Amino acid sequence: MKLYETTVIYDPGLEETRVNEEVERVTQPIAQAGGEVIEVQRWGKRKLAYVIRKRRDGTYVHVKHKSPPELIAEMDRRFRLNESVLRHLTILAPKDLPKPPEGAKPPEEGAEPKVAAAPAAGE
DSSP, X not given: OEEEEEEEEEOTTOOHHXXXXXXXXXXXXXXHTTOEEEEEEEEEEEEEEEEETTEEEEEEEEEEEEEOHHHHHHHHHHHHXXXXXXXXXXXXXXXXXXXXXXXXXXXOTTOOOOOOOOOOTTO
């Protein structure tokens, strides 16, 4: 099982009890699939960067969980069918990102990243 982070933006008009029900709809399938919910953070109402379905605000919920990879596609399908969900995103947690190849040196602290200079116009 891999470690994932799922962020869901719900309709701001939902009551607190309904938001709790929606969070249960996210965490229940994880437990049923043999996964583990590590942490649920309720970020509350926040202003959106842009209008989504005529809404300027959204209720944010962030869930860290260990789940089988097959469950992520099912969760995505459920989010798309749920009209209370404005947006959702599931990513692999940074802990599970691929490791650098053996022999690769970590960048030195304070060192500037090496970037090739672009040729000047007309060269």
